[in-house]
Amino acid sequence: MLKKEIIINDIIKGYISDISEIGMYIHAQVEFLPAAILDLSFTINEKQIKVKGVVQHIQPGVGIEIIFLNLLPDDLSDIKKFLHLQSTKLEKKSEVKKILLVDDNAQLRSAYRNKLIEDGFNVIEAQSGTEAFMRLQEMRFDIVVLDLWIEGIDGFKILHLMKVNPRLKDIPVIILSARSTPADLEKAFALGAKDYMVKTSASPAKLVEKIKEILGG
Numbered sequence: 076m077l078k079k080e081i082i083i084n085d086i087i088k089g090y091i092s093d094i095s096e097i098g099m100y101i102h103a104q105v106e107f108l109p110a111a112i113l114d115l116s117f118t119i120n121e122k123q124i125k126v127k128g129v130v131q132h133i134q135p136g137v138g139i140e141i142i143f144l145n146l147l148p149d150d151l152s153d154i155k156k157f158l159h160l161q162s163t164k165l166e167k168k169s170e171v172k173k174i175l176l177v178d179d180n181a182q183l184r185s186a187y188r189n190k191l192i193e194d195g196f197n198v199i200e201a202q203s204g205t206e207a208f209m210r211l212q213e214m215r216f217d218i219v220v221l222d223l224w225i226e227g228i229d230g231f232k233i234l235h236l237m238k239v240n241p242r243l244k245d246i247p248v249i250i251l252s253a254r255s256t257p258a259d260l261e262k263a264f265a266l267g268a269k270d271y272m273v274k275t276s277a278s279p280a281k282l283v284e285k286i287k288e289i290l291g292g
Contacts (some may be wrong), residue, residue, distance in 0.1 A: 081222055083118040083240070091117060091136050096154060098128065103237050107139060111128065119124035119157045124150045141252030171291055172217040173197045177207040177233070178251065179225045183274065187220070187251075196286070204228030208236060217249045218286055221268075234266035251277060 081101055089103030107113065110129045116123065120234045128141035129214055146154075174191060174204035179202050180183045198216065206226035211219075220236075223230030230250065237243040247269040248255040252259065255273045269289055272282065 076182075077115060079119075081115060084114050085116070085124075094154065095158070096151060098131070098140065100140055100141040102138045105234050107133070109133065109172075112144070113141065119150075119153045120151075122153055122159075124153065126150065144149075150219055171195065171197050172286075173199065173203060173214065174286065175199050175207065175210055175216045175219045176226060177201045177204070177213075177220065177230070178222040179203060180222075187282055190283055194283050202226075204230065204233055207233055209265075211237070216246055217290060219285075220251050220282065221248050222251045223250060223254065223263070229260060231266060234263065234268060236265045247283060249282070250291070251282065 079094075081089050081091050083101070083103060083105075085088055087103055087105050089101050089105075091099050091101050093100040102117075107130045109132065113130065114125070115128050115129050116125045117196050118124070124148050125146040130139055131142045132140040134140065172195075174193070174196050176184060176188055176198055177200075178187070181202065182184055184200055184202070188200060191198045199210055199216070201210050203226040207219075207221070208228055209227075210216075211233075223231060223232045228236075230252070234248060237246065237248065244267070248267065250263045250268045250271040251274060252271070253274045255271070260271050270285060274286065277285075
């Protein structure tokens with residue numbers, strides 16, 4: 076939610092919760108009647124804007140709807156630029172990749188998590204197979220980093236459950252395991268694993284590099 080300070084009628088402080096090219100929603104400790112004309116002063120892109128507005132509607136929990144009456148062309152241009160900037164920020168935020176990190180070793184999980192967050196990823200953790208599958212049901216992930224030998228449902232079973240689920244089957248999975256027997260590798264890839272990394276040689280930086288490679292940047 077947007078929260079910008081606004082001065083109403085030169086003395087009343089409030090805040091803006093939403094703004095558009097034609098008006099805004101404001102909140103204040105003072106009640107206003109519908110159709111009341113207000114003098115509004117607020118800052119957009121470091122520029123002070125003064126405009127008259129009419130109270131269009133009062134909606135509890137949402138705010139006071141104001142329609143601008145005499146917005147100058149230059150002020151309208153500044154608001155449009157501000158709205159474009161806000162939209163761009165939201166788009167960038169939505170582009171943050173979400174990773175499910177599954178490992179029962181809290182210390183290792185913390186090391187990988189910290190590096191992933193440092194590189195701009197949104198990390199959700201699970202310490203057991205059961206918890207991991209619950210997270211997969213609750214959220215949409217861009218990639219899963221999965222230990223094979225975990226409590227509850229093991230990593231192989233998680234791979235199988237993802238493979239047979241239409242919503243989960245296309246999510247890439249990197250196996251991050253302490254073991255690397257030929258049988259483990261064969262089974263993991265047969266169940267749809269995208270890559271297999273061994274913990275002893277997979278530093279947090281290498282994991283990040285592999286994830287970026289798989290996600291295309």
